[in-house]
Amino acid sequence: MDLRLTKTQNMFKRAAADFVKVEAPSHIVTEWFRNKATFLPDLYRKAANLGWLGMVVPERYGGASASFTDCAVVFEELGRVPLPGPLFSSGVLSALLVLEGASEAQKESLLPAICSGRSIVIVAITDKGVDWGTESVETRLTNTTGGFVLDGTKRFVYDAEGATSFICAARMENGGIALVLVNRESPGISITPHVGFMVSVAEVRFDRVKVAASSVLGEAGAGWQILDGALQKALPILCAYQVGACQEIFDFTAEYTRTRVVFGQPIGRFQRVQDHCVELSIHLDAARWVTYEALWKLDSGLPAAAGVHEAKAVASEAYYQVCNFSHMVHAGPGTDYGHPLMAHSLMAHTLYQYLGTPLHHKRKMMDALYPRGKG
Amino acid sequence: MDFNVQADTQEISVFRKEVREWLQENMRGAEGLRWSATWSTRENEEEYQFRRKLARELGEKGWLFPMFPVEYGGAGLTIDHQLVLETELDHSGINLAAVFYTLARIVAPVILKWGTEEQKREFLPPMLCGEVSVWQVLTEPQGGSDIATCHTKAIKNGNHYVVDGQKTMVGYHHPPDFLWTLVCTDPSGPRHENLSWLYIPGNSDGITIQPMSLMMGIKNTVFFDHVRVPAFNLVGGENNGWRVANTHLELEHGGEGRVGADPLVERVVAYCQQMRVAGAPLMEDTSIRDIIADMMIELHAVHLFARRNFWHRYVREPHPYGGAQFRYYQRMVRLRNGERLQQIMGCDALVPNLTVNEVVDFEYVVRSGPGMLHGGGTLDTDRLVFARRVGLGRPTKETAPTTI
Structure with a gap:
């Protein structure tokens, strides 16, 4: 047992911390979130140059062959900001999706472009905001001569704005699910941001979009298994991002209890304020240790399915609750879009939904441990 | 990071094998026993005797406190050895710190940190060998969680302290060999600077133990009536008890x-x-x-x-x-x-x-x-x-x- 980071991981952590200090100071970040201007091409390019896209992708495809924990350490620091942009959605999830399910030729053409940041590939999964299960893949993929036609509307496509192409989960005529790579510029695609209490999310409509037969990723019909396999590895990295966010909120909330004086004393002297901080810390640390345990399982090749779903449930719930407890401590000033807590609150609500709510993942955890129909 | 508590080096895997075989041998007879979740829930003489025996056998090998120095009855081993013992005992539903009805697991580290050399040599070996049971005796009826408000007095008289007072909500269903007791050694002194710790033999004259039946099981009230305790048994310095309490409380309060x-x-x-x-x-x-x-x-x-x-x-x-x-x-x-x-x-x-x-x-x-x-x-x-x-x-x- 050793619960420390390695030397290399500490180096990654410092590099990421230094980067965000310079590139994403808090007063600028609050503006991004206030204006919902969260796709920042310059910033994305700089992050790509530091090698943070496709970190876990093998070097021969342009990645860094890093471990999942190495990658998570970087994302934990990015979560502290919270740094927006498709670093996770393209650089981790789509990269793993391609690695997991694409043909060798597809890997060779797609992965180096994702890792360098030239291509931003975004996965569009569900047609229903209320569910992330296989039944909610409704967009149709119909055979035509020489290819397919894609028709349907995807809800909650995270980071759609910056996409150069989409990987769309689509229902084939035989009922199977295929993953289809579609260029963003294809005629028939329209992107409409979801307006509301979330960020970086859009609805993507595929209106009779023509796609070539060669655009199907890997084996047609195996789309859901490929997606599941990629999520199994990608989710803990997203969890680490949420852990970083929780840690940052814990730190600035504790600091606020020292400096904010009302009723004649720093508010941290009030036991009820202390109680909020205790609950906040429990959510933070539960998320931290469940996440890093899942990462350790992945890196060690141990069965990780239940642990990964648990981590997503715990980390998304934690980020949401940590924001809420911090709001209790900050009261009015914390609800101003100029306050760093508001960027986190927006992001926490978004990631609570992204790729499935805590309840969805708790049930997946239970199904992984205790399959139904087996008594 | 490595969460594996059984990632053994070669040396450690040899040790694990030794522990596993030893436990197989020494856990015989425990098959029919029903382990108590805590030590205060019920009286079960058979279980109690088995646990005492197991503790003595573990203690003989230094395994009850594997990381403690050999000269005090530990085994001078590493965290990896400690992990082996913890994980192997866990298969039997017991954890090392709680093999039997004693709080030596908390008291021994405190004495190791705060005792004089003579005190460590006198008090630690019997605890580390699993021979004696120890209660922690802190809570008082008036004070509850506020243990610094300590009315149990220990007044020095020659080379003894004379203890008078009452503690409550302590111990288990078997009387202890020693009571690790927080006392007030300077009734007129300022709060937090008037406390000391006495390691009191359980058979001293003037100690009365009265069992209490509570929601979670058996606890006791202890009365001290002119109990004479050798001055040698004051650990950590007179009126320095609050600092000693910090070590004690950290272990008791989850740091363990x-x-x-x-x-x-x-x-x-x-x-x-x-x-x-x-x-x-x-x-x-x-x-x-x-x-x-x-x-x-x-x-x-x-x-x-x-x-x-x-x-x-x-x-x-x-x-x-x-x-x-x-x-x-x-x-x-x-x-x-x-x-x-x-x-x-x-x-x-x-x-x-x-x-x-x-x-x-x-x-x-x-x-x-x-x-x-x-x-x-x-x-x-x-x-x-x-x-x-x-x-x-x-x-x-x-x-x-x-x-x-």
């Missing part, structure tokens, strides 16, 4: 850590797989599965916190607030799980099952939810300690004491 996991969820699942309602196992019911998921997730977090604290303790880098956080959370989770058990299995959760360990006995879990919210200090003291360690509302943070 643990590697074993609570097997409650497995038991609940087994129940739900067997119990059928309207023709289908309870385990197929979505709402039941949701409750079990919450129970599992919270118990897993408790387990990870305990493991984190264990690791911080034995690498001697105490976690700043981990002890208090763990203890508060563990108690709240136990309380919530009591209700969850009732939601899942109805009144079956209120009937003791004498064929299983108390650790996984539903009735015990339900009852100890509210019953054990405050042992060793209320939830509120845990949160208070947390606040000081994090430095909420204050410019400085209290540091966690080092312990082993």
Whole structure:
């Protein structure tokens, strides 16, 4: 047992911390979130140059062959900001999706472009905001001569704005699910941001979009298994991002209890304020240790399915609750879009939904441990 | 990071094999016993005698306190050896720190840190060898969690202290060999600067022990009536008791850590797989599965916190607030799980099952939810300690004491 980071991981952590200090100071970040201007091409390019896209992708495809924990350490620091942009959605999830399910030729053409940041590939999964299960893949993929036609509307496509192409989960005529790579510029695609209490999310409509037969990723019909396999590895990295966010909120909330004086004393002297901080810390640390345990399982090749779903449930719930407890401590000033807590609150609500709510993942955890129909 | 508690080097795997074989031999006769979840829940002479015997045998090898120096009865081993002993004993449903009815697991590290050389040589070997049982004796009727308000007086008289007063909510169902007692050695002195610790032989004249029957089991009131204790038995310096208490309380309040996991969820699942309602196992019911998921997730977090604290303790880098956080959370989770058990299995959760360990006995879990919210200090003291360690509302943070 050793619960420390390695030397290399500490180096990654410092590099990421230094980067965000310079590139994403808090007063600028609050503006991004206030204006919902969260796709920042310059910033994305700089992050790509530091090698943070496709970190876990093998070097021969342009990645860094890093471990999942190495990658998570970087994302934990990015979560502290919270740094927006498709670093996770393209650089981790789509990269793993391609690695997991694409043909060798597809890997060779797609992965180096994702890792360098030239291509931003975004996965569009569900047609229903209320569910992330296989039944909610409704967009149709119909055979035509020489290819397919894609028709349907995807809800909650995270980071759609910056996409150069989409990987769309689509229902084939035989009922199977295929993953289809579609260029963003294809005629028939329209992107409409979801307006509301979330960020970086859009609805993507595929209106009779023509796609070539060669655009199907890997084996047609195996789309859901490929997606599941990629999520199994990608989710803990997203969890680490949420852990970083929780840690940052814990730190600035504790600091606020020292400096904010009302009723004649720093508010941290009030036991009820202390109680909020205790609950906040429990959510933070539960998320931290469940996440890093899942990462350790992945890196060690141990069965990780239940642990990964648990981590997503715990980390998304934690980020949401940590924001809420911090709001209790900050009261009015914390609800101003100029306050760093508001960027986190927006992001926490978004990631609570992204790729499935805590309840969805708790049930997946239970199904992984205790399959139904087996008594 | 490596969460594996059984990632053994070659040397360690040889040790694990030795421990496993030793346990196979020495756990014989324990098959029919039902381990108590805590040491105060019931009187079971057979279990008690077995645990005493096992402790003496472990102690003889230095394995009861494997990382303690050899000269005091430890084995001078490493954290890896400690882990082997913890994980192997865990298979039998026991943890090393709690082999038998003693709080030596807390008292011994405090004496190791604060005792003089002569005191360590005198007091530690019998504890480390598993020969003596020790109670911690802190709480008083008036003070409750506020242990610094200590009315039990110990006044020096020649080379003795004379102890008078009353302690409550302490101990187990067997009288102790020693009482590790917080006393006031300077009744007119300022708060926190008038306390000391006495290691009092249990057979001293003037000690009366009166059992109390409580929600969670047996505790006792102890009366001290002119009890004469040799001055040699005052540990950590006269009127320095509050600093000594910090070490003690950190260990008692969660800083101790643990590697074993609570097997409650497995038991609940087994129940739900067997119990059928309207023709289908309870385990197929979505709402039941949701409750079990919450129970599992919270118990897993408790387990990870305990493991984190264990690791911080034995690498001697105490976690700043981990002890208090763990203890508060563990108690709240136990309380919530009591209700969850009732939601899942109805009144079956209120009937003791004498064929299983108390650790996984539903009735015990339900009852100890509210019953054990405050042992060793209320939830509120845990949160208070947390606040000081994090430095909420204050410019400085209290540091966690080092312990082993």
